[in-house]
Amino acid sequence: MTRTIKLAVVAGDGIGPEVVAEGLKVLDVALAGSDVRVERTPFDLGAARWHRTGETLTDEDLAAIREHDAILLGAIGDPTVPSGVLERGLLLKLRFALDHYVNLRPSRVYPGVPTPLADPGDVDFVVVREGTEGPYVGNGGAIRVGTPHEVANEVSVNTAFGVERVVRDAFARAQARPRKKLTLVHKHNVLVHAGHLWRRTVEAVGAEFPDVAVDYLHVDAATIFLVTDPARFDVIVTDNLFGDILTDLAAAISGGIGLAASGNINPDRTTPSMFEPVHGSAPDIAGQGKADPTATVLSVALMLEHLGLTDQARRISDAVAADIAERDGAARSTSAVGDALAARVAERVPA
Amino acid sequence: MTRTIKLAVVAGDGIGPEVVAEGLKVLDVALAGSDVRVERTPFDLGAARWHRTGETLTDEDLAAIREHDAILLGAIGDPTVPSGVLERGLLLKLRFALDHYVNLRPSRVYPGVPTPLADPGDVDFVVVREGTEGPYVGNGGAIRVGTPHEVANEVSVNTAFGVERVVRDAFARAQARPRKKLTLVHKHNVLVHAGHLWRRTVEAVGAEFPDVAVDYLHVDAATIFLVTDPARFDVIVTDNLFGDILTDLAAAISGGIGLAASGNINPDRTTPSMFEPVHGSAPDIAGQGKADPTATVLSVALMLEHLGLTDQARRISDAVAADIAERDGAARSTSAVGDALAARVAERVPA
Numbered sequence: 154m155t156r157t158i159k160l161a162v163v164a165g166d167g168i169g170p171e172v173v174a175e176g177l178k179v180l181d182v183a184l185a186g187s188d189v190r191v192e193r194t195p196f197d198l199g200a201a202r203w204h205r206t207g208e209t210l211t212d213e214d215l216a217a218i219r220e221h222d223a224i225l226l227g228a229i230g231d232p233t234v235p236s237g238v239l240e241r242g243l244l245l246k247l248r249f250a251l252d253h254y255v256n257l258r259p260s261r262v263y264p265g266v267p268t269p270l271a272d273p274g275d276v277d278f279v280v281v282r283e284g285t286e287g288p289y290v291g292n293g294g295a296i297r298v299g300t301p302h303e304v305a306n307e308v309s310v311n312t313a314f315g316v317e318r319v320v321r322d323a324f325a326r327a328q329a330r331p332r333k334k335l336t337l338v339h340k341h342n343v344l345v346h347a348g349h350l351w352r353r354t355v356e357a358v359g360a361e362f363p364d365v366a367v368d369y370l371h372v373d374a375a376t377i378f379l380v381t382d383p384a385r386f387d388v389i390v391t392d393n394l395f396g397d398i399l400t401d402l403a404a405a406i407s408g409g410i411g412l413a414a415s416g417n418i419n420p421d422r423t424t425p426s427m428f429e430p431v432h433g434s435a436p437d438i439a440g441q442g443k444a445d446p447t448a449t450v451l452s453v454a455l456m457l458e459h460l461g462l463t464d465q466a467r468r469i470s471d472a473v474a475a476d477i478a479e480r481d482g483a484a485r486s487t488s489a490v491g492d493a494l495a496a497r498v499a500e501r502v503p504a
Numbered sequence: 505m506t507r508t509i510k511l512a513v514v515a516g517d518g519i520g521p522e523v524v525a526e527g528l529k530v531l532d533v534a535l536a537g538s539d540v541r542v543e544r545t546p547f548d549l550g551a552a553r554w555h556r557t558g559e560t561l562t563d564e565d566l567a568a569i570r571e572h573d574a575i576l577l578g579a580i581g582d583p584t585v586p587s588g589v590l591e592r593g594l595l596l597k598l599r600f601a602l603d604h605y606v607n608l609r610p611s612r613v614y615p616g617v618p619t620p621l622a623d624p625g626d627v628d629f630v631v632v633r634e635g636t637e638g639p640y641v642g643n644g645g646a647i648r649v650g651t652p653h654e655v656a657n658e659v660s661v662n663t664a665f666g667v668e669r670v671v672r673d674a675f676a677r678a679q680a681r682p683r684k685k686l687t688l689v690h691k692h693n694v695l696v697h698a699g700h701l702w703r704r705t706v707e708a709v710g711a712e713f714p715d716v717a718v719d720y721l722h723v724d725a726a727t728i729f730l731v732t733d734p735a736r737f738d739v740i741v742t743d744n745l746f747g748d749i750l751t752d753l754a755a756a757i758s759g760g761i762g763l764a765a766s767g768n769i770n771p772d773r774t775t776p777s778m779f780e781p782v783h784g785s786a787p788d789i790a791g792q793g794k795a796d797p798t799a800t801v802l803s804v805a806l807m808l809e810h811l812g813l814t815d816q817a818r819r820i821s822d823a824v825a826a827d828i829a830e831r832d833g834a835a836r837s838t839s840a841v842g843d844a845l846a847a848r849v850a851e852r853v854p855a
């Protein structure tokens with residue numbers, strides 16, 4: 154019996170299409186010879202569409218995307234579009250509309266990977282970033298704009314419902330990992346209302362996971378440990394904005410954003426989850442075949458894992474680890490990296 | 505003619521009193537033989553007072569502190585006090601009531617200093633963190649607390665008045681530095697209202713400083729550069745929360761929070777400015793003579809600079825640089841470090 158995965162492909166802007174092409178190449182190889190087929194639908198979303206039509210994501214686009222099992226996204230954003238238009242109107246709209254409340258971002262220092270740290274230690278943690286609340290809700294506004302009396306506010310909205318579900322997901326992930334450790338990162342000494350909600354929720358949900366050790370760090374202190382002792386972390390759970398900041402830093406210390414994968418996941422599986430590299434559209438190197446597609450390839454692995462195709466996911470991440478171990482710093486084109494990874498995955502396909 | 509500086513001393517909690525004692529020791533030596541006298545008033549503020557009286561900072565305390573020329577603060581915070589009580593009720597209350605809108609935090613990698621980075625490069629930048637607005641205003645609240653329907657909000661408030669004055673201060677500082685470069689850090693693609701106010705303000709004020717080069721980074725990208733290329737920064741201007749996060753990270757890469765000094769400055773000089781190490785009260789090592797007082801000593805140097813005593817300030821920072829260059833990693837007690845720094849400052853006192 155053949156299983157068909159309906160995949161919505163949002164290649165996006167800048168280097169997005171280049172890295173997505175390699176992600177799909179590796180995906181095809183990983184599934185070759187299996188009973189799983191992928192049916193891809195490309196979605197023309199991003200800067201070009203906006204310039205042409207003024208549209209970011211229409212109701213029709215969203216309805217069509219909902220008919221899929223997963224989304225692979227390259228990168229969104231372009232300096233020719235006013236800041237925020239594509240981020241709020243497309244990328245965040247997808248995350249919010251599809252209720253991607255778990256933004257999953259693993260960090261691992263692969264043997265041989267270049268890192269700015271003198272001695273990173275054995276780094277292997279995952280950030281569970283809340284994806285549908287916090288300062289990202291778009292609940293801001295301004296009065297007297299452009300005058301000396303302007304006031305611009307941004308509201309971080311946090312609900313028991315929203316915090317509890319992501320915290321429970323993070324505990325479950327921690328419980329399934331060998332070290333079973335969860336660190337809440339917030340700033341409850343300043344953001345007392347939101348912070349105390351997070352804190353109480355971790356305490357309450359933690360009672361259901363007695364075998365998971367719980368730790369707390371203020372966000373400022375967490376950045377210190379991410380550079381002085383990143384190996385201490387196992388699962389980090391945090392809000393949308395702190396998660397944004399911490400995961401870029403985490404990427405920087407573990408091989409750079411060229412390697413950082415992410416999943417925007419709806420664990421309830423009522424909507425397609427979305428997989429994307431953490432990096433942006435990098436307009437400065439777009440179209441030059443210089444982008445590293447590894448983060449997208451690892452995002453494909455996260456997608457396969459989410460879809461229950463654990464073996465195929467593992468083959469991809471093993472291929473990446475093997476490739477990284479042999480990298481010598483010489484520049485390779487985007488497609489050369491994709492080819493190399495595809496070849497390694499092919500080697501690993503069981504006969 | 506003798507000049508008298510009225511100094512309010514808030515030693516605070518944990519290691520606060522220990523490091524403040526060394527800061528004052530070095531201050532005395534730096535001013536010895538000059539025509540500047542320091543008249544100190546200790547203020548009993550912090551956890552012990554709160555436990556005894558339930559008070560954090562009374563109107564009388566504040567009125568008395570206002571009568572001073574400057575404040576030296578050790579550290580505030582204690583795990584026996586509910587989170588937020590002393591931070592909001594004392595530390596942030598001082599910063600807000602005294603309108604410390606420039607939170608100045610220099611970062612320098614002194615030769616010989618241990619850093620977690622393999623190759624930090626020539627790091628010498630200063631973060632100008634806004635100190636009286638943003639998510640720190642305490643404009644949050646929650647409903648249905650403790651129920652499954654709780655909603656907890658935190659409001660970031662940003663005004664043209666507040667943003668413009670700190671941006672102007674940052675530009676002036678950039679102009680006075682050899683590299684003349686200013687980097688705005690924000691997240692204007694998500695926090696569009698606040699972000700665009702900051703952005704427009706930097707553009708407008710920048711027109712008055714045509715010789716200062718201006719750059720922009722999203723806060724997540726800024727954390728990447730702080731570990732991959734911190735030498736690129738000269739002056740960073742940013743909001744209260746981003747500044748909190750970036751300065752802890754900056755401290756971590758440039759020798760640790762044992763060295764990070766800060767000034768909470770009111771450039772209009774209508775109130776006393778406050779100088780404090782970036783580190784916290786570190787209850788785990790309090791009372792053991794293990795805390796490094798260098799950050800407090802460097803905060804004293806910032807204070808002297810603010811008070812126009814530039815030569816004395818320089819003697820202290822030179823003494824710190826010389827001491828760091830000869831540190832061999834052997835543990836020294838808090839007072840031993842203070843003594844060593846005081847001795848070096850004494851050597852430098854002009855005959």
Ligand SMILES: CC(C)[C@H](C(=O)O)[C@@H](O)C(=O)O
Binds near residue numbers: 244
């Ligand atoms: C592009 C931007 C809106 C986005 C975010 O802030 O979430 C990005 O930084 C990310 O981390 O995926």
Ligand SMILES: CC(C)[C@H](C(=O)O)[C@@H](O)C(=O)O
Binds near residue numbers: 343373581591596
């Ligand atoms: C103690 C806390 C309220 C404070 C802050 O967040 O500003 C501290 O982290 C700092 O950076 O001075």
